Amino acid sequence: AETAVRRDRFSGGPARGFLSSLAADEAIFAADLAVDRAHVVMLAEQGIIEPETAGEILSALDDVEDADHDALAEGEDVHEAIETAVIDRIGPDGGRMHTARSRNDEVATCIRYRLREDLLAVAEATVAFREVLAESAADHVETTMPGYTHLQPAQPTTVAHHLLSYEAAVARETDRLLDAYDRTNRSPLGAAAFAGTPFAIDRDRSAELLGFDGVVRNAMDAVSARDFLLEAAASFASLSVALSGLAEDLIVFANKGFLELDDDYASTSSIMPQKKNPDTLELTRGTAGEAVGELTGVATALKGLPRAYNRDLQRVHPGVFEIASVVRDATDVAGGAVATATWNESDLAAAAGDGFSTATGIADLLAMAGLPFRSAHEIVAHAASSIDGAADAAAAAAKLDAAAEDVLEESLFTYVSRDDVERALDPDVSVASRDSAGGPAPEAVRNAIADVDARIATD
Ligand code: ARG
Secondary structure: OHHHHHHHHOOOOOOHHHHOOOOHHHHHHHHHHHHHHHHHHHHHHOOOOOHHHHHHHHHHHHHHHHOOHHHOOOOOOHHHHHHHHHHHHHOHHHHHHHOOOOHHHHHHHHHHHHHHHHHHHHHHHHHHHHHHHHHHHHHOOOOEEEEEEOOEEEEEEEHHHHHHHHHHHHHHHHHHHHHHHHHHOOEOOOOOOOOOOOOOOOHHHHHHHOOOOOEOOOHHHHHHOOHHHHHHHHHHHHHHHHHHHHHHHHHHHHHHOOEEOOHHHOEOOOOOOOOOEOHHHHHHHHHHHHHHHHHHHHHHHHOOOOOOOOHHHHHOHHHHHHHHHHHHHHHHHHHHHHHHOEEOHHHHHHHOOOOOOOHHHHHHHHHHOOOOHHHHHHHHHHHHOOOOOOOOHHHHHHHHHHHHHHHHOOOHHHOOOHHHHHHHOOHHHHHHHOOOOOOOOHHHHHHHHHHHHHHHHHO
16 A cells, blocks of 8 residues: 555656656666665664565565566656565565665665766776876887977977876876765765654664765765765866877877877778778767766756755766766777877987977076076077077087077087087987986886886776
């Protein structure tokens, strides 16, 4: 009779489909079974339900788990559908499963239970991606390439240094995901509708059975809080923004002929037979828009919600589960693209000195010889527009000397030898000289890779 009343309350009307979350709840089906089991075990341990009843409910839950999900009775949501299925199997005693809880604490617990898996899966993907970046970097410690600011040639660097810049960024994403995990990993179960329960429940016990680190203590907070979803969405968005930058760099490098993607990570054109397009990277770049949109959606849905539970919340988490899967795929694909790409070392080397990218190195050389850096900068700037690259070092040195005469009314070679100037115009020498911590010099990069490998091993 009790179930008939409840079913009647959800008996139809034009809003029936709109109210139901049953389809989206597929994502928390396994979580709901786990939550039901933990709650029932706790109820039995506390003497709130009979051990025999608990046993019957647990068997029924096993049976529901194995049965076709489509066979579940229609209901407002998975919580109701599973409860109905248990009652259908063992009779009214199945309804004791819902003692001392509400769907409000139940769904909040299910969301956290499911999201933990997503956060860990994405965090694992970031670690695997960092492994790829570190391995590719190790192969290219001495592969000199142009480094850019404003997408203009800036200073020579190496492929390893470039890739490690992304490893460092993605390492912070791993941290962010694991931070979000820690705050997600708390159990709201036992908060009931928001006001607790007169039953002598043990919230710590059900939390422990579900593998949570503890409980969300305040019962009203427990059912209302979705900031963990906001934080997870923010960490997915942050990761996808980092990936989008890497994807953009690789798209530009492919365009310049610096890099060739493996066929597995490229696409062709249906009309232009010669095309090899970096579609996987464009899709990776594109996921950032979705992830940021999801973050905005979550924040906007939560803004201004009153205490305690409101049905708006039903629409918040499904998109977060979805974006977790999208961002995880993007991370895996970006890793595959990097792992299998071929760097065109000769073109990279040829372009490394373009646009007089060693200019800073010349200024540094003069400053190390005792000139104020600003004066050194002025001399090199004076000659810069007439120096293209390192192709003709002798001619470039002569132009720099003329600039020194103009600016200082002294020869450049009062301060530095012609040989040193010509050497400093070589992009490889330029890279090797910048051996400060975190710089691109091969020795500094080898040290960085050792640190990165050690850190990845513990993450
Ligand atoms: N399907 C709902 C959700 O996902 C369940 C929560 C309880 N519903 C309610 N009307 N109090 O949020």
